[in-house]
Amino acid sequence: MTALPADVLLLLRRTSRAQAWTQASLWGTRAMVVAAGASLLWTVLGTILSVAITPPLVLAAGLGGALALTAARGLLPGRRLAAAARVADAQLGTRERMSTAVDLAAGRIPSTALATQVMADAAAAARTAAIDRLRPRAPAAARWAAVAVLVAAAAGWVVPGLTLPSTPARETAERIRREGRRLEQTARRLEEEARTARAPQARRAAPAVQRLGRDLQRQRLDRAAAQARIAALQRQLEATRRRIGERIGEAFAPQARPPAPDAFFRQPTDLDQSIKQLRELAARLAQMPVAEGERRDLLQQLSDLAQSGEGRMPAAARRNLEEVRRQAEAGNTAGAGEALTQALQELEALEALMADEQALRVTQRELERSSERIARGGAGRGRSDQDERADTPPAQPAPGAQRPQDQEGDTIAAPPEGPHQGSTAGEGKVQAKLGAPSPRLEARGERSRVRGQEAQGQLQTSEILGPGRRLPARTTVQPVAPSVARQADAHLARQRIPADLRAVVRRYFEILAGRR
Amino acid sequence: MNPDLFREGVARLRVEIHKVIVGHEALVDEVLIALFAGGHILLEGVPGLGKTLLVKTLAQALDLRYSRIQFTPDLMPADIIGTNVVMQDEAGRRFFEFQRGPIFSQIVLADEINRATPKTQSALLEAMQEHSVTASGTHYDLEEPFFVLATQNPIEMEGTYPLPEAQVDRFLFKLRVAFPPPADLVTIMDRTTGPDQPAPERVAAGATVLAMQALAREVAVATHVKEYVARLVRATHPDGEGASMARRFVRYGASPRGAQALLLAAKVRALIQGRANVAFEDLRALALPALRHRLILNFEGEAEGIDPDEIIRNVLAETPELAAGVRR
Incomplete structure (x- = not known):
């Protein structure tokens, strides 16, 4: 067996690399066509079904896959020298010198007296070969593949959003x-x-x-x-x-922090109450000097408010309240009023922030609901309309609007969840429970039917004994004709009725006939 | 013998032949290829194209014994092989002695071979295949190298006997001698009508020819090249693997001897071209002379006057160099 010359080996390795990239481009071209086809199919499908993935995404994924496939194939050159030799012979015009040398070196053909000459010929040919010809070649179908990708991209850009009726x-x-x-x-x-x-x-x-x-x-x-x-x-x-x-x-x-309600701008009761109380105190301070008893009462209220506000009132506001109390104790009404105004401003700024936060939270929730409904896709028209009505938050009625009367058989829309929904006896403070008007009290009544759903499980029935309804008879009572009575007697006689029961049977029919 | 000497020898031989033969470069090359492949040649052409002259010139250029047999309908096998004749020694005793016929040469010109009867034509069978003859139960080896060049006229068919398939198959090549172009014709006239007749020199002896034949067999052939030869020959058959024209017009395709002939001739051509390996182009170049006489046309092919060369060209066109599934 003769070893392959180094020049031949070098040439074959280069050929192998070029061939790998040529092969890779062929694979890539095919993958591009497949990706374009899949994207087009997806585009057409999108006019019928609601698909979650957009056609451009499908195309992009397919092209990405094609690129990965091409790179993988290109970076992993084949190890078969024989194949590389055939390619080199074909592309470089070395007249089967390379493949013959490889076959000889591999022992695929018997060695001859000219084996050395074959190797020398191959080495000389490898040295003088025009290696530039070994550049990877793009497949002829690459142009068509590019056209297919462009068509798919255009369709993916234009068609989405177009839908066929009744789909x-x-x-x-x-x-x-x-x-x-x-x-x-x-x-x-x-x-x-x-x-x-x-x-x-x-x-x-x-x-x-x-x-x-x-x-x-x-x-x-x-x-x-x-x-x-x-x-x-x-x-x-x-x-x-x-x-x-x-x-x-x-x-x-x-x-x-209070829990977020399911409505815009419904301030938490504690903060609201605190602001109300502060406003009342500000009004009373404005009337100073007052009687000693009232002043003590005022100071006591300030002290209570500062203490009860711990945890539900900002620290700065509570410090201002303490300052108000100290100023009031010292008889400095102006200073107390100024501190109280600062506390009020603190609370009002906080109120605005919380209002913002709640509004944004509710808006986010609305967006989320919309996204979920879109994700669920289209339902029947009737159901969709019903959903839309049910999902739209009820408009806030004007203050003082009268609550519609409940009617028999009507179902009132359930009030949204919130801090004012119901109360538990014995818990909380009465003032905390009272507050802004509850949306439940002002909810708008709406006629709707609730569809039941048959439950699964065991069905239990029980028999109830009792008097039946008194209803008029459907057939009128008529006297039994004598001929019929005779026929009945004859039948009774013919039937095989035991003798001891014959009298019972006769009595039964006589009752039916109204003889008794 | 080495490839360089081989090429040099062929070149010198070519020069000597072309001293007499004008033009016909491809024909001369193919004759030389057949000579160094150890095969025989059937030359086909109308009279006057220089077939006989070519063979005579070749014989003169080679230091080989040459004989010419003019085939006629009354030619008998013994006229070719030889016969036992009654001889008398000095003591007056008579005995049979084998008188060798013209086949006992190294270059035999079988002129107008199709004029002899098949019986006589068949007398060449053993000589061509085995390089030996048998007469009266006695086996005689022919001297190597042994080279038969037969000629036949394709037009004048009156009184001729077409060669049997077995006979035709034994020829390595069937070469068609074409009419020379006008320029060559002028040169021919100049050379043959002047006072001096050019004569070739002897440039190679029998031993040299044998060494060159042996060297040709050392040429390497890649696996897929051999597979191509096999597929080419298979494609001349009218069955499923055949080329389109072969399926339509051929009754029997080329024999395995055709594949051997093609490959052996391709080896010689490779050496002449300066290669130690066979290339696809060698096979394509020699497919016509090596295979054209091995195709037997069917009735449709005969009726439509299909030239076997067309079928072989179709076979070449429809047979890929690499089998389906083989990666480049």
Whole structure:
């Protein structure tokens, strides 16, 4: 067996690398065509079904896979020298010198007297070969593959959002538009109430929500795109809310923070009460000097308020209250009033922050609900409308609006959860339970039927004995004709009725016939 | 003998032949290839194209014994092989002595071979294949190298006997002698009508020819090249693996002897080209002379006058150099 010359080996390794990349480009081309086909198929599917992944994503993933496949194939050159030799012979025109040399070296063909000459020829040919010709060649189909990818990309850009009638995709598109309307309404309400509650951050967030709602209605967004837009706004709101939360946390002990209600701008009762009390105290201080008894009462109230405010009132506000008490004790009414005003401002600023935070939290929840509904996709039209009505937060009625009368058979919409929902006897303080008007009391009645669902499990029945209903007979009583009575007698006689029972049977029929 | 000497010898021989033969470069090369492959040649061409002259010139350039047999319908096998004749010694006793025929040469020109009867044509069978003859139960080896060059006229078919398949198959090549182009024709006239007739010099002896034949057999052939030869020959058959024209017009394709002939001739060509290995181009270049006489056309092929060369070209076109599934 003769060893391959170094020049031949070097050439074959280069050939092998070039061939690996040529092969890799072929694989990559095929993978590109497959990716383009999959993307096109996905695009068409998107007009029928509501698909979660967008066609451009499918195309991008496919092209990424093709690239990875190409790189993997290119970086792992084949180890078969024979194949490389054949390629070198074909591409460099070495007239089978390389493959013959490789076959001789591998012992695939018997060695001859000219084996040395074969190796020398191959080495000389390898030295003089035009290695530039060994560059990886792009397959002829690469151009068509590129066209296919462009077509798929164009289709993935243009087609998504177009839906065929009466398909799940169309229902999802309608669902997205409905959610857009709902978010727009939410944004309007948020803006109105933010203005009333003087919540600046919530007011700033309202236009973004409104813009999203409009986009959802007007733009042809598929499910994934709509969810992505909602998620982006959610992230934005979350960042704002977190900043506000940090500021509140600086003023408030975290455990004392009230739970978030499911409505915009419903201030926590403790804070609200504290502000009310401070306002009353400010009014009383304005009337100083007062009688000694009233002054002691005022001081006592200030002391109680400062003590009870621990944990539910900012420390700065409580310090101001202490200052008010000291100033009041010292008879410095002006100083006490100034300290009280500062405490009030502290609390009102905190109130605005909390209002902002709650509004953003509720808005986020609305966005989340919209995203979930879009993710669930389109349902039947009737159900969708019902969902929309049920999901839309009830509009706040005007103060003093009368609660609609309950009617028999009507189901009143359940009030949203919140701090004023019900109370437990013996717990809490009465003043804490009273507060802002409960939305339950002012909830708008709505006729709707609740559909039951058959439960699973054992079915138990029991027989109840009792008098039946008195109902008029359906057939009128008629006298039995004698001929019929005779026939009955004859039948009785013919039937094989035991003699001792014959009288019983006769009596039964006589009762029926009304003879007795 | 080494490849360089081989090439040098062939080149000198070519020069000497071309002193007499004008043009026909490919023909001369193919004759030399057949000579060094140890095969016989069937030369086909109309009269006057220099077939006989070519063989005579070759014999003159080689230091080999040459004989010419003019085949005629009344030629008998004994006229070729030889016969036992009654002889008388000095004592007056008679005995049979084998009188060697013209086959006992090293270069035999079987002129117009298709004019003899098949019986006489068959007298060449053993000589061509075995390089020996048997007469009256006695076996006689022919002197090496032994080279038969037969000629036949493809046009004048009256009174001829087409060569049997077994006979045709024993020829390494069937070469077609084409009409020379005008320029060559002018040179031919100049050379043959002048006062001096050019004569070739002897440039190689029998031993040299044998050494060159032995060297040709040492040429290496890659596995996939041999597989290509096998697929080429297989593609001349009318069965499933055959090329499209072969399936339509061929009754029987080339025999295994065809594959041997093609490969052996390709080895010689490789040496002449300065290679120690066979390339695909050698096979493509020699497929026509090596295979054209081995195809037996079917009725449709005969009726449509299909040239076997067309079929072989179709075979070459439809047979990939690498088998399906073999990676480059």
